[in-house]
Amino acid sequence: MRATLVAAMAIALCLVTSDLLAQRQMSLLATITDPNGAELTTLDPKEVRITENNQVATILKVEPVNRVPKVQLLIDNGIGMPAESIADLRTGVRGLIEALPAGIEVTIVTTAPQPRFLERATMDKEKLVAAVNRLAPDTGAGRFVESLFEATQRIERDKEQDAAYTIVTVGTSSGDTNVRERDIQQTMERLAKYHPVVHVAILTQVARSASGGVIQGELGQAAAKQTGGRFENLAVPNRLATLLPEIGTEMSKTLGTGSRQFRISFERPGGASGDLGQFAMGVAGKIVAAVTLERR
Numbered sequence: 579m580r581a582t583l584v585a586a587m588a589i590a591l592c593l594v595t596s597d598l599l600a601q602r603q604m605s606l607l608a609t610i611t612d613p614n615g616a617e618l619t620t621l622d623p624k625e626v627r628i629t630e631n632n633q634v635a636t637i638l639k640v641e642p643v644n645r646v647p648k649v650q651l652l653i654d655n656g657i658g659m660p661a662e663s664i665a666d667l668r669t670g671v672r673g674l675i676e677a678l679p680a681g682i683e684v685t686i687v688t689t690a691p692q693p694r695f696l697e698r699a700t701m702d703k704e705k706l707v708a709a710v711n712r713l714a715p716d717t718g719a720g721r722f723v724e725s726l727f728e729a730t731q732r733i734e735r736d737k738e739q740d741a742a743y744t745i746v747t748v749g750t751s752s753g754d755t756n757v758r759e760r761d762i763q764q765t766m767e768r769l770a771k772y773h774p775v776v777h778v779a780i781l782t783q784v785a786r787s788a789s790g791g792v793i794q795g796e797l798g799q800a801a802a803k804q805t806g807g808r809f810e811n812l813a814v815p816n817r818l819a820t821l822l823p824e825i826g827t828e829m830s831k832t833l834g835t836g837s838r839q840f841r842i843s844f845e846r847p848g849g850a851s852g853d854l855g856q857f858a859m860g861v862a863g864k865i866v867a868a869v870t871l872e873r874r
Contacts, residue, residue: 602851605843607643607773609742609868610861615836618642618864625862626842631855633847643839645742648683648699649829650729651675653713654720656690658750658781661715663815667748671710673823674746675703679834685732686710689725689749691718719753722794726776726801727761730768742839743774744829748818749798751782751791762797769804775832775868776801777825779810779818806868832867841872 612618621640628635651671659667675684686696686709697709729745769776778798782791795811802809808828810821831837842859859866 601846602849603638603843603845605841605872606859607839607841607868607870607872608859608866609775609832609837609839611831611837611865611867613863613865615834617835618838621840621861621864625864627860627862628842628844629858630847630850635847636845638843638845639841640843641841643841645839646683646738647681647744647833648685648736648741649678649744649746649833650685650687650732652687652689652693652722652725652729652745652747652749653696654690654722654748654750654753654781655688655713656716656718656720656750656752658720658752658783659715660783660815663818664713664715666816666819668710668713670818670820670822671713671748672707673819674826674829675706675710677823677826677830678703679830682833687725687729688713688716689720689722690716690753692721693725693728720750722747722749722754722780723757723761723765723797726797727765730765730772730774733772733774734768742833743772744833745774745776746822746825746829747776747778747798748822749778749780749791749794751780751794754791754793757793765797766800766804769801770870773868773870774805776805776807777809777829778802778807779812779821779825781812781815781818783813805870831865839868 610618610621620642623637623640626637626640681701683699683701684706685699687693688696697706726747733743778801780791780794780798799809808825859869
């Protein structure tokens with residue numbers, strides 16, 4: 579059977595500790611999807627292939643991880659989003675929500691002039707769509723960094739930390755001219771610890787920004803890369819009307835019954851220890867996404 583390979587080095591190696599680098603036996607979390615949508619309950623270790631520097635690792639154990647899907651939508655409705663484009667923004671967010679499978683807990687937060695709940699966590703799509711219809715422009719600037727910091731903080735405080743978290747954040751190049759470096763550091767540390775997938779769309783319009791959106795762009799790219807998410811830098815706001823439903827469709831493939839997260843334990847090839855090499859992973863006949871190394 580054909581194995582679909584993905585590079586596993588989207589992991590942020592700058593956050594890997596020396597203790598982890600010294601290990602010969604390691605484990606990773608990977609979201610595995612059946613391309614035909616069939617329900618996944620188990621995975622045969624013989625179907626899994628991990629390589630480091632083109633050398634094959636030994637698969638020790640594959641365990642399914644049962645996690646409740648939870649999604650947070652962070653929406654910049656501030657001065658960086660033209661008021662005349664709010665309709666496109668609403669269309670995009672509605673399309674994303676409608677693309678998700680039933681039974682997904684979704685939270686919607688607007689980020690201007692500060693992060694505020696538009697709709698608290700619910701699985702009721704009618705309530706979510708009604709909330710989107712209330713989405714209105716604000717004269718303040720969106721708080722991209724603060725909203726992402728608070729989203730990861732909610733994950734950290736969640737008593738049900740075996741959930742499968744996804745964050746979708748729509749930011750703009752306006753705002754975030756004065757942020758705390760510690761907040762950025764904590765955000766990245768939480769992403770490494772709790773393994774959410776972060777999808778980011780940044781609307782960059784220089785005429786509306788004093789900073790050019792450098793902070794938002796750099797943090798957004800780092801968060802998406804570290805977690806296996808998608809990053810898009812947009813020049814026109816009407817692209818949101820189609821981009822967000824696309825992201826919702828991608829999410830539905832990994833949040834439905836045809837997808838499951840697995841913990842895969844393996845021994846590095848040749849008993850290697852020390853600095854990690856170039857990793858790749860594949861599963862026969864399946865799609866692999868959101869691969870992250872676990873700390874022990």
